Structure formats: structure tokens, C-alpha cells
Amino acid sequence: xxxxxxxxxxxxxxxxxxxxxxxxxxxxxxxxxxxxxxxxxxxxxxxxxxxxxxxxxxxxxxxxxxxxxxxxxxxxxxxxxxxxxxxxxxxxxxxxxxxxxxxxxxxxxxxxxxxxxxxxxxxxxxxxxxxxxxxxxxxxxxxxxxxxxxxxxxxxxxxxxxxxxxxxxxxxxxxxxxxxxxxxxxxxxxxxxxxxxxxxxxxxxxxxxxxxxxxxxxxxxxxxxxxxxxxxxxxxxxxxxxxxxxxxxxxxxxxxxxxxxxxxxxxxxxxxxxxxxxxxxxxxxxxxxxxxxxxxxxxxxxxxxxxxxxxxxxxxxxxxxxxxxxxxxxxxxxxxxxxxxxxxxxxxxxxxxxxxxxxxxxxxxxxxxxxxxx
Ligand code: UDP
Ligand code: MN
Numbered sequence: 001x002x003x004x005x006x007x008x009x010x011x012x013x014x015x016x017x018x019x020x021x022x023x024x025x026x027x028x029x030x031x032x033x034x035x036x037x038x039x040x041x042x043x044x045x046x047x048x049x050x051x052x053x054x055x056x057x058x059x060x061x062x063x064x065x066x067x068x069x070x071x072x073x074x075x076x077x078x079x080x081x082x083x084x085x086x087x088x089x090x091x092x093x094x095x096x097x098x099x100x101x102x103x104x105x106x107x108x109x110x111x112x113x114x115x116x117x118x119x120x121x122x123x124x125x126x127x128x129x130x131x132x133x134x135x136x137x138x139x140x141x142x143x144x145x146x147x148x149x150x151x152x153x154x155x156x157x158x159x160x161x162x163x164x165x166x167x168x169x170x171x172x173x174x175x176x177x178x179x180x181x182x183x184x185x186x187x188x189x190x191x192x193x194x195x196x197x198x199x200x201x202x203x204x205x206x207x208x209x210x211x212x213x214x215x216x217x218x219x220x221x222x223x224x225x226x227x228x229x230x231x232x233x234x235x236x237x238x239x240x241x242x243x244x245x246x247x248x249x250x251x252x253x254x255x256x257x258x259x260x261x262x263x264x265x266x267x268x269x270x271x272x273x274x275x276x277x278x279x280x281x282x283x284x285x286x287x288x289x290x291x292x293x294x295x296x297x298x299x300x301x302x303x304x305x306x307x308x309x310x311x312x313x314x315x316x317x318x319x320x321x322x323x324x325x326x327x328x329x330x331x332x333x334x335x336x337x338x339x340x341x342x343x344x345x346x347x348x349x350x351x352x353x354x355x356x357x358x359x360x361x362x363x364x365x366x367x368x369x370x371x372x373x374x
Contacts, residue, residue, distance in 0.1 A: 091303035100210035108189040112179040115196040117145030123196040130358040135202045176284035177273035189214035194253040199327040217298040218257035221248020222306040246300040247289020251308035253326040
């Protein structure tokens with residue numbers, strides 16, 4: 001009896017020890033995975049910016065680190081502590097149940113898509129088949145070459161900017177200048193800019209913008225840096241002035257209210273945008289941030305619902321894909337940076353995941369497989 005009892009105790013003790021060991025092993029693994037993920041995220045942000053820095057952001061921003069000039073050095077100097085940075089205000093998001101500040105509809109929004117001729121087939125056709133097909137009336141495509149096929153699909157909504165097809169600071173600013181002028185002409189209430197590797201959820205965009213009167217000064221988007229960019233403004237007479245401002249990264253998309261856009265006119269309309277961009281020698285999206293934050297003193301309202309491929313897209317929650325406003329896709333160190341969703345199509349069939357997102361949002365689309373629980 002005593003022996004049986006003793007062996008039972010020994011057995012339970014052994015069992016408890018094994019359970020503890022398994023638990024400890026699991027916890028340490030889990031922590032390591034989390035650490036790895038955190039590291040990956042910061043690397044994606046940093047390296048993408050570094051590669052931009054090496055290629056084209058050559059001379060506008062604060063350089064100098066260990067005598068190494070240029071953006072790479074500048075960006076590597078940035079720490080990742082968001083908390084102490086002077087953060088922009090947070091958008092109330094699309095999920096709030098508060099009554100809208102203004103009852104707007106899709107037609108009140110002007111969505112500008114920036115593209116270039118070489119991406120018409122490889123990137124733009126996917127957008128036309130997916131989100132643009134549901135937002136034809138408010139979407140305008142800004143490109144740099146004639147394309148009859150594109151004209152047949154979207155008519156006068158494709159605009160040949162006649163800007164250079166290069167991926168240079170000047171060429172990108174040239175396109176942004178035309179986007180701005182066309183928006184002013186359109187008389188619509190909101191200007192939104194996206195790249196040709198963005199998916200736009202029109203419904204959540206309307207919901208977010210309804211939170212604000214379009215006559216108020218609003219600049220909404222997501223910064224890709226964790227603190228304001230430090231640039232140098234050229235004042236003429238060889239004088240320079242340091243300027244710090246937040247900007248919404250163009251690759252995630254951003255929106256500007258008509259009220260604010262009109263105030264930007266002296267620095268953004270006609271040929272002024274190019275001159276302003278030259279003053280700080282930074283790309284188009286930074287120039288927008290400079291005009292709004294530095295010149296006009298209007299702070300960026302941050303929204304976590306905009307996404308560029310400079311962030312780790314795996315971190316967009318699977319169950320919240322339908323709540324996002326913009327999504328993107330890209331490559332990072334030869335690996336796909338895409339959202340993690342099961343969806344209607346496999347990654348091979350739908351590498352950007354945009355077709356799967358589209359079928360989730362609009363299951364009645366003829367080419368979407370019959371509705372199944374994804
Ligand atoms: N783009 C352009 N001209 C070019 C290359 C790119 O107008 O010569 C546009 C492109 O269509 C996209 C945006 O610039 O809308 C960003 O390009 P990409 O996604 O290739 O680069 P990223 O800056 O995101 O790394
Ligand atoms: Mn891109």
C-alpha cells in the first residue's frame with residue numbers, strides 16, 4: 001500500500017517536473033519568436049529607407065554621422081523609441097460609432113494613383129480589376145506615357161502628366177504637382193494620394209473621412225519614420241535653416257481636406273510645388289509634409305489603417321483586414337512582404353493578396369470563387 005502510494009507520489013512529481021520544463025521551453029521559444037519579429041519589423045522600416053537613401057534621397061536631409069554623409073547615416077541614427085518623440089495626433093479611426101461630422105459619399109473623394117508606364121500591365125491592371133473597378137468615378141491615374149488599353153478602361157480618368165518616367169525626386173514631384181492641380185479643379189472635398197502598389201478600401205476611407213468636416217485643416221496618413229524628419233530649407237542668398245516636420249509616407253497613402261489643400265496653393269499650385277520641393281530637396285511626400293506642417297503649422301493626424309510596404313505587413317491582423325483603409329505589398333531581402341491572410345487565392349495565384357482581399361470585401365465579384373468561409 002505504502003509502496004503504491006510512494007510510487008504514485010513519485011509519478012506525480014515526475015509529471016509536474018516534465019510539465020514545468022515543457023512550459024519553460026515554450027515560454028522561452030515564444031519570447032524568442034517575438035524578439036525576432038520585433039527585429040524584423042524594425043529592419044524592414046530601416047533598410048527600405050536606407051535603400052531609398054542610397055539611391056535618390058541624396059542631399060536634402062540631415063546627414064553627418066561618423067563623417068559618413070547621406071540618408072543612410074541619418075536614418076541609422078534614428079532610434080526606435082516612438083514614445084519620447086513628439087507624436088502627431090491619432091485619427092479616431094473608422095471603427096468609431098460616433099455620428100459622422102459630415103455626411104460624405106465616395107463621390108466626394110478624389111483618389112490619385114501615381115504610376116509610370118512600365119507598371120501599367122504589371123501593377124495597374126491588378127488595381128483596375130480589383131478596388132478601382134468599385135471606385136471608378138473617384139479614381140484618377142497619373143502616369144507618364146500614352147496607353148490606349150488604359151484609356152479604353154478608364155477614359156479621361158487617366159492623365160498623362162508628361163513628367164519624366166524616372167524614379168527621381170523631380171519626376172515624382174512633377175506628378176504630385178499635377179495631382180494637386182487636378183484635385184483643385186475637380187471641386188471634390190478630399191484629396192487622397194496612393195501609389196500603384198496600394199489597395200484602397202473605399203468604404204472604410206469614406207467612413208474615416210466622414211469624421212472630419214472637409215472645410216477643416218486635415219492631413220491624415222501614416223509616417224514611416226518614428227520621429228520628425230530633419231531637413232534643411234534653402235532660403236536664398238546661400239542661407240539655410242533647419243526644419244523638422246512629420247510627413248505621411250506616400251507609399252501608405254494619405255488624405256488632405258479641401259480646406260487645407262486650398263491654403264497650400266501658394267506653395268503647391270502650378271509650378272510652385274516643384275520650387276518648394278527644390279527648397280528642401282526631398283521627395284514629393286516629404287514636400288507635402290513640409291508645406292502642411294512647417295509652412296502652414298497644421299499637424300499630421302496619424303491613422304494606423306494606412307499601410308505601406310515599409311512596415312511588416314505580416315502584422316496586419318488577419319481578422320481586421322476588412323477594417324484597413326490601404327494595404328500594400330513588396331519585397332524585403334528576396335522575401336515577400338505581404339499581409340497574412342488565407343483568402344480565396346493562394347499566394348502563387350495572388351502574390352500581392354489584393355485579389356483575395358477584394359473577394360473578401362466584394363464576394364459578388366464575378367471572378368471570385370463561390371463564397372466559402374475563408
Ligand atoms: N514610380 C514612378 N516612376 C518611376 C518608378 C516608380 O512614378 O520611375 C512610381 C510607382 O508607380 C509607384 C511609386 O512611384 O507609384 C513608388 O514606386 P515603387 O513602389 O516602385 O518604389 P518604392 O518607393 O515604394 O520603393
Ligand atoms: Mn512601392
